Amino acid sequence: MKRLKFFLIAVYIFLGSAGFSQTTRIPLSEKSLVKDSAGLVYTYENWSSLVKTGEYKLVKSKTGTDEYLIIGRESATDNDNQKIYGNSSGNFVGKKIKFPYMTDLQGRDYWNDILKNKIVVLNFWFVKCPPCxxxxxxxxxxxxxxxxxxxxxxxxxxxxxxGTISEFMKTTPFIYPQIPSGRDIAMKFNVVAYPTNLIIDKGVVKYGTTGFSKKNIEKAETVLKECL
Structure with a gap:
């Protein structure tokens, strides 16, 4: 009799907790708050398009509210990436470069004299590029x-x-200083595929990668640490 009583109590507790969970669960929707690990808020259009790439997923926040964190899934292998984008990134490494004159959206100027002794993390992209x-x-x-x-x-x-970059930034925060209309600059660097990311230390390319891969960015950070 005691066993039956304990069993009924356990069933009651389980059903009660399940009912509570079901009534308090907030489904993911356009009104959900989605952030990345840096705390930047993403619009519904932005985070949903990233999730559709298969490279990102949403994880429920521990705050208990309708808040989610966008994180990267395991990315494509280097072999898969090369099939899509080729291996042009390998042609950059070890080359000495001279920085052209550049001006970002805030009016800040960059040229070789001020960058030649720096570690430059350089990205090439365009708005309608999904992997970018x-x-x-x-x-x-x-x-x-x-x-x-x-x-x-x-x-x-x-x-x-x-204008195109400014409109894009209204819904998609990309906090690198942005150089607009950079096709000529890309040509000077022999960039033929996008996105391309370079790590340049004192005028020498230490790392170059083309195409989107989480491993590419992780490797870039490793090389950046080595340069510091």
Whole structure:
């Protein structure tokens, strides 16, 4: 009789807790708050498009509210990435480069004399490039980690004009300093595929990668640490 009593109590507790969970659960929707690990808030259009790439997923926040964290899934292998984007990134490594004159959206100027002794984290992208957009959260994380380092300069060269970039930034935060209308600059670096990311230390390319892969950004950070 005691066993039956305990069993009925256990069933009651389980059903009660299940009912509570069901009534308090908030489904993921356009009103859900989605952030990346740097705390940047993503619009519904932005986070849903990233999730559709298969490279990102949403994890429920521990705050107990309708809040989620967008994180990267395991990315494509280097072999898969090469089939899509080729191996042009390998042609960069070891080369000495001279930085052209560049001006970002805030009117800040960059040229060889001020960059030649820096560690430059350089990104090439354009607005309608899905893999470029997919890697933005990872690049934002990298920026936040090292933006206080005096030796490190982050620059993103975008092929699009000021108006297109500004409109894009309204819904998609990309916090690298942005160089607009950068097609000529990309040509000077022999960039033929996007996104391309370079780590340049004192004018020498230490790491170059083309195409989106979480491993690419992780490797870039490893090389960046080695340069510091």
């Amino acid at each position: 957009k997919a890697e933005i959260p990872l690049l934002n994380e990298l920026y936040w980690k090292y933006k206080e380092e005096d030796k490190v300069v982050f620059i993103a060269v975008c092929l699009d004009n000021v």
